[in-house]
Amino acid sequence: MERKRTVIFLVVGILVLCSGMIGLVVKFSGNTRGPVGDGSTLTPRVGTCRNSSEPGTAAGFPETFGGRYAMCTGPHEVETYYVGRVDGSLSDTGADKEIGDTCRAEADKFLGGPLPTGKVATTSYLEENASHLAKRWFSCDIAEVGSTAATTLVSRTGTLRGALAGTGPMLIGCANATTDDFVFLADCATPHTAELAGLYTLREEVVPADGDARDRAVAPGCQKTVTDFLGWDQPTFEDSELIEGTFWGPTAEKVRAGDRVFQCFVTTLGDRKLVGSVRALGPRKVPVVA
Template identity: 25%
Template sequence: MQHGLHGDRKRLSAVRALTLVAVLLLAGCAKPAGTDGDLVNGWAAQPSASYTVPAVGTCVTGGGISAFEPSAAPVTTVDCAQEHTAEVVLVGTFSGPAAAAAAPPAWDSDPSRAAYAECSKAATAYVGADWHTGRLFPWFSLPKEAAWKGGARQYVCGLAEAEDDLFAPKARTGSLKDGLKDPKPLALTCVRLDGSDVSPEGFYRTVEAVTPVGCTEPHDTEFVGTWTAAAGAYPDAKRLNELASDGCYGKIAAFLGLSQLQLYERGDVYTFWTGLTANQWKLGDRVAHCFLNVSSKSKLTASLKDLGTKPLPAA
């Protein structure tokens, strides 16, 4: 995953086909005596490659599902009452020039970006609010090459509940449907950071895990909203940190009920962001999750919404 810390008001630290072709050339070979020349001996021809598409509302498991990562591993459809990792929110179909192509669209292509945009809209409608504001991440599956050659043109969109890092799936039972409608059981609220290289003030210079928790549980970080980067080439790590940290800074100030100058003067609330991986950007999703962050020495047990200029609550 991609994330960054913004400390001392301006200190940043970023963390973190095979195609096998067999060609058989049979040319100039005479039929041996005593044979009929029928290589298949009357056997039926093998069927074309099939592609079973899971229906909207069904759940799947397996397949190495992770956020914004193409995977060739198969998935298994299961009842949503059973443990699973993702839920299907849309099955779309490529059409026009994309469907006429000899191979499925590449991850970094206009057809894939258009398909993913439909996925994102469907995911938001499925859970009842912008899915980016939940403990959720998307699963986007393109047809494999063999299935494409067999005529498959469907892509599959799903959602998974996030566990550590917000990019890894949490095994769950039950449907995600309407999970961001009141009382919003899947809303992203507070998280606990774990890391290393801790500053004297108690801030992690290197973050290794981002674990969603309830705001009444001890935590040091709180979700304040999302920020969307402008379209363009994917920035290098330093520039990405600058853009996301500055974009999220305003979100934090508004969440606390402060001007950006007032937030700067506090000095005890930093900026943390996550998201904006290269594969995410390739699909046209340039959304970062923005968080306020306090020292790990000052564990919070309540939201800081509208804190203003008041001091941080005592641990």
């Protein structure tokens, strides 16, 4: 699995974070791909579930396809939601893009809503040691997670199919921000430091050369997403001494490969905590405590 990377950046003015405050931008962990072993003995099947680790633990996605199979109605961590074939004539880069595009599109259909709005993460596996490489299988796998970094999978019962359709507990609402993560909360009644404001999709014609270019391209769009969520105009947002905004999303490399959706968060300044949602806050007082 690809190692995660944290980028700290400074932005001012109309960017997501203003008044010289430092914001957090980190890589979204969905759609990473790990190797698999001998495809002749492990062939994925849609609708199967399994545990990724030893009993009593719930680390991140396993490095290889496999694990301890389980009934989806019983405790499990990982669910296979799509299995496809990739043309062996494709380069590694071409195969990665085809798998990533397919798994993201199929995840939205499987969940009934956009993948980045949910407390879920995905990974994919590609058959590496097949005797005939003309067409290798790949699997798209999903799990409930406790934070955006997805380093820990949540043991659950029941399928994730349709989990993001309408409203429900699997949608990301409020969270606590750390230096490199957003830890999800059950609701916004618990004091918290962040709330998902929405998603921003980077335009197809934008091809960032590096992380700084990605930040400059994404920041204005995410700031607009945050101000719309708050019901504020830009001057009100820039003048606030209580809350700001930041975003979490794919690296510049992942953007170039087709992953272009970023999560935009409202976050607090200093050590303050929000004690309610700030959706459509408008002229009301920001619900913060020291």
